[in-house]
Amino acid sequence: xxxxxxxxxxxxxxxxxxxxAGSEHSALLGAAATPSTRPQKEGHATILSSVSxxxxxxxxxxxxxxxxxxxxxxxxxxxxxxIFSGSVGAFGLYLLSLCxxxxxxxxxxxxxxxxLTYPRxxxxxxxxIAIKCFGVSTSYLIIIKSLxxxxxxxxxxxxxxxxxxxxxxxxxxxxxxxxxxxxxxxxCFLRHLNSLRHTSYVAMFTVFYLVLIVVTCYFAPLKGQxxxxxxxxxxxxxxxxxxxxxxxxxxxxxxxxxxIYNELASNTQQRMNLIIASSIGxxxxxxxxxxxxxxxxxxxxxxxxxxxxxxxxSLFIAVGQLAIVILVLFSYPLQVHxxxxxxxxVVFHHAPHEVKQNTNDEDDEAYDDDHASHxxxxxxxxxxxxxxxxxGFAVAYFVDDLRLVLSFVGSTGSTTISLxxxxxxxxxxxxxDPSTSRVLNRSAFALMLYGICIFVFCLSYNIYEVVKR
Numbered sequence: 001x002x003x004x005x006x007x008x009x010x011x012x013x014x015x016x017x018x019x020x021a022g023s024e025h026s027a028l029l030g031a032a033a034t035p036s037t038r039p040q041k042e043g044h045a046t047i048l049s050s051v052s053x054x055x056x057x058x059x060x061x062x063x064x065x066x067x068x069x070x071x072x073x074x075x076x077x078x079x080x081x082x083i084f085s086g087s088v089g090a091f092g093l094y095l096l097s098l099c100x101x102x103x104x105x106x107x108x109x110x111x112x113x114x115x116l117t118y119p120r121x122x123x124x125x126x127x128x129i130a131i132k133c134f135g136v137s138t139s140y141l142i143i144i145k146s147l148x149x150x151x152x153x154x155x156x157x158x159x160x161x162x163x164x165x166x167x168x169x170x171x172x173x174x175x176x177x178x179x180x181x182x183x184x185x186x187x188c189f190l191r192h193l194n195s196l197r198h199t200s201y202v203a204m205f206t207v208f209y210l211v212l213i214v215v216t217c218y219f220a221p222l223k224g225q226x227x228x229x230x231x232x233x234x235x236x237x238x239x240x241x242x243x244x245x246x247x248x249x250x251x252x253x254x255x256x257x258x259x260i261y262n263e264l265a266s267n268t269q270q271r272m273n274l275i276i277a278s279s280i281g282x283x284x285x286x287x288x289x290x291x292x293x294x295x296x297x298x299x300x301x302x303x304x305x306x307x308x309x310x311x312x313x314s315l316f317i318a319v320g321q322l323a324i325v326i327l328v329l330f331s332y333p334l335q336v337h338x339x340x341x342x343x344x345x346v347v348f349h350h351a352p353h354e355v356k357q358n359t360n361d362e363d364d365e366a367y368d369d370d371h372a373s374h375x376x377x378x379x380x381x382x383x384x385x386x387x388x389x390x391x392g393f394a395v396a397y398f399v400d401d402l403r404l405v406l407s408f409v410g411s412t413g414s415t416t417i418s419l420x421x422x423x424x425x426x427x428x429x430x431x432x433d434p435s436t437s438r439v440l441n442r443s444a445f446a447l448m449l450y451g452i453c454i455f456v457f458c459l460s461y462n463i464y465e466v467v468k469r
Contacts, residue, residue, distance in 0.1 A: 041105070041106050042106070042265070043106060043194075043262060043263040043264045043265045044263065044265055045192075045193075045194035045197070045260065045263040045265060046264075047264075047271060047275060047278075049194055049197035050194075050260045050263075050264050051275050051279050051282070052197055052200035053193055053194070053196060053260060053334065054253055054256060054257070054260055055200070055204060055279045055282050056200040056203045056204065056330065056331055056334055057331070057334045057335075058251055058252070058253045058283040059203075059207055059286060060140075060327070060331050061140075061143055061328055062246060063250070063286060063287055063290055064304070064305045064307055064324070065243070065246050065305070066246065066247070066287050066290050066294070066306075067290060067298070067302045067306045068239075068243055068303060068304050068306075069244070069246045070291040070292065070295045071239075071295050071300055071302050072237050072239040072242075072243045073235065073236050073237070074233050074234040074235040075231075075232070075233050075292065075295065076233050076234050077234060077236070078247075078291055078292075079288060079291075079292070081244075081247050082284055082287050082288055082291065085248055085250060085251055086250075086251055086280050086281070086283065088419070088447070089250075089251030089252070089253075089280055090277065091422075091447060092419055092422035092423070093257050093276045093280070093422070094273065094276055095422040095423065095425070095426040095444055095447070096113075096254055096258070096422045096425070096426075097257065097261060097269065097272040098269070099425045099426055100258055100261045100262075101269070102116060103116070106261075106267070107262065108258045108262055109341060110122075110125055110129060110421070111125070111342070113429075114425075117424070117425050117429060122345070123345065125416075125421065127342070128412070129338065129342045129413065129417050130338075130339050130346060131413060132409050132410075132412075132413025132414065133335045133338050133339035133413075134335075134339050134388065134391070135405060135406055135409040135413070136335050136406070136409070137336055137339065137388075137392055138392045138395050138396055140329075140332045141177060141180070141392055141393065141395075141396035142396050142399065143324075143325075144176065144180050144328055144329060145173035145177040145180075145396060146173060146400070147324060148170075148176035148325060149171045149172070149173055150312070150321065151318065151321045151325060152171070153165075153170075153171065154312050154313075154317075154321065155315070155319075155322070157313070158314075158318055174397060177393070177396055177397060178393075180329060181393045184332050187332075187333040188332070188333045188336045188388070188389055189381075189382065189385050190333070190337075193256060193259040193260060193337055194263045196330075196333055196334060196337075199333070202330060203326065203327050203330040203331065206324070206326045206327045207286055209319070209320060210290070210307070210323055210324065210327075211286060211289050211290060213307070213310065213316065213317065213320045214293045214294050214306065215289065216316075217297060217310055218293045218296055218297045221297070222310060222311050222316075223311065225309075225310060225311055226309055227301075228296070228297060228298050228299035228301065229298065229300035229301035229302075230299050230300045231296060231300070242461070242465075245407075245410065245458050245461075247287075248415075249414040249418075250283070250287060251280060251283060251418070252414040252417070252418045253279070254418045254421075254422065255335075255338035255417055256334060256338055260275065290306070307320055307324060336385065336388055336392075339388055340381070340384045340385055340388060341376075343384055343387075344384055348380065407465075408459070410458075411458030411459045411461075411462055412455065412459060415458065416451070416455070418451070419447055419450060419451025419454060420448050422444070422447060422448075423444040423445060423446070423447035423448030423449075423450075424444075426441070427441055427444040427445045430444075
């Protein structure tokens with residue numbers, strides 16, 4: 001029976017006093033987690049790199065639909081809903097960071113926390129996260145292959161004249177898919193999330209460029225730009241139900257919270273709070289600017305992809321389309337990383353029992369400790385990464401539209417890892433702990449209930465859409 005009596009008598013210096021982490025190591029994870037039997041690894045990631053990686057995980061191509069989401073309810077409800085969704089997302093990340101402090105030193109993961117709360121469901125949780133991340137990463141490949149021919153054609157016409165046509169091979173989506181998968185593969189094999197910080201810096205610059213396009217084209221409309229339709233401060237239309245999930249799932253990044261916690265230098269709760277607030281706050285500000293200025297520019301005529309509404313004859317816009325490709329391109333490895341870690345737990349979770357007869361108890365504990373962390377052998381790391389990349393390439397090569405599949409993956413996977421599990425884990429860990437805040441514990445339970453409601457609502461709506469077809 002797992003003990004929930006957490007103290008701070010032997011607190012580790014990397015933990016806040018409130019976390020009571022020292023005795024948790026021995027009470028929850030056994031002697032294998034103590035400094036006497038396990039070398040203490042330290043992180044090297046900075047706050048800047050952590051914020052960039054987490055923000056890049058959050059901000060994706062979905063930001064292009066925020067103006068349409070605002071058009072479905074009006075400016076005031078749209079702004080408030082974005083702030084609310086961001087706040088809920090930040091609260092979920094905060095709860096996960098508190099849960100991470102109750103695992104072994106820098107060995108936190110969904111699997112590790114599941115072992116402390118619901119051990120029998122740990123593999124199921126990781127399988128759900130792996131499927132969700134694989135689906136999102138594959139959608140990125142499909143977006144890349146569908147955008148590149150148009151981007152090349154626009155740039156080619158801008159540079160050489162409207163009467164010339166680009167080479168035929170540049171208009172083949174599958175050719176670009178092959179090119180980009182070869183470019184992305186080395187990034188996917190990097191072991192640590194912090195190694196992707198430079199690509200995240202570039203991705204954040206592309207986000208700034210897209211914001212610049214939306215703001216500039218509002219104050220100085222381009223020639224041939226679509227005139228605005230009706231603009232409302234409050235106006236709930238029939239499309240609100242279909243666009244509501246856009247804002248609910250816009251702040252999903254929980255899959256990379258644990259790696260960031262493990263790799264952050266001096267990962268105190270204060271530093272984690274700063275990273276969470278900066279990432280969510282930056283994403284919310286980006287969404288708000290794109291939504292407000294995009295809606296004010298096109299009004300009720302706005303579509304699901306706002307960048308497509310600007311005249312493609314402008315080099316300014318063509319570069320913006322290329323920026324979207326770069327953003328999605330560098331977001332792909334950030335989905336492969338958690339997918340690999342979770343898949344490792346799913347595929348190899350029975351390994352300790354297979355070798356138990358040849359090992360002593362300390363070896364079993366050490367193996368379990370390694371297994372609950374983000375570490376894995378080099379062979380497993382390479383093998384799983386290869387499988388994920390090749391499988392994603394195969395699906396993207398033969399499939400052009402994953403909207404239906406992703407709608408189900410998003411409504412189930414995103415809700416589970418961002419809302420349900422953070423609330424459930426923290427509530428379970430602290431419900432019998434008198435040293436924790438009752439208000440925070442009940443708030444975590446409320447977050448779980450909210451996630452369940454969103455899960456049921458969005459899944460039911462997706463099923464309704466399928467039946468209606």
